[in-house]
């Protein structure tokens with residue numbers, strides 16, 4: 001095989017209370033990467049579509065390029081790779097756009113070389129790529145994009161990721177047309193956190209993880225709250241609290257900021273509730289004259305998928 005095309009899914013990082021330690025993958029949107037073996041060593045990114053010419057073609061500045069170059073170094077490849085990246089989701093949206101490209105690229109190239117590495121071995125390349133894209137090597141987008149489903153980052157040094165089970169869940173993701181850079185959304189966070197807030201946050205994380213394991217929707221509903229990050233980041237997202245309330249009123253188990261925003265996700269028991277919650281959130285932004293995109297999707301259980 002000399003050529004392959006892979007899709008990798010968008011992801012919702014943090015899942016309300018799990019800042020930097022929790023994320024899940026959705027079926028759509030996502031990015032596609034076409035990878036082709038070349039006789040010259042190294043990575044060439046020949047084309048990027050869907051990015052409005054905002055992303056760099058230089059591999060060392062591009063998340064997919066960084067991940068693939070690290071992979072090639074690790075396997076001491078005597079061939080190189082040409083990449084074409086098709087961005088199928090908004091950039092800077094809080095949907096793990098840079099993660100999806102890195103995961104799709106490195107997964108595709110691993111296949112081209114005959115699968116020398118496991119997903120666990122590919123993960124560090126994608127985390128390194130996140131550092132280039134966002135200035136921080138958080139793993140809560142790349143890990144769910146690579147493994148699918150719900151993932152917990154138990155440790156960063158060394159990296160330890162745990163996939164956890166979940167009941168049937170659907171997600172509405174509303175992306176309002178507001179630009180937030182992950183770096184900025186991280187730099188506004190406070191370092192001095194109150195102990196009482198830490199206690200509340202820990203109990204929500206414990207409740208959410210237990211709720212997912214126990215398939216207890218009410219426990220999930222009770223736990224989808226954040227008291228440390230959202231109070232600061234919500235200031236960057238007009239209409240945020242109204243949208244969350246509208247989603248809950250439409251039946252969502254809970255709603256919060258997707259990753260570093262501005263997207264807002266609502267987790268729901270059924271596909272119909274996800275549609276209703278999504279439409280309710282959309283209505284809030286329409287009434288504010290802010291353009292938005294809405295995605296309704298089940299949880300993606302598998303991560304990347306070979307499409308050609």
Ligand code: HSE
Nearest residue numbers: 013020138140259260
């Ligand atoms: N955990 C990261 C953050 C995710 O919230 O900054 C960024 O998508």
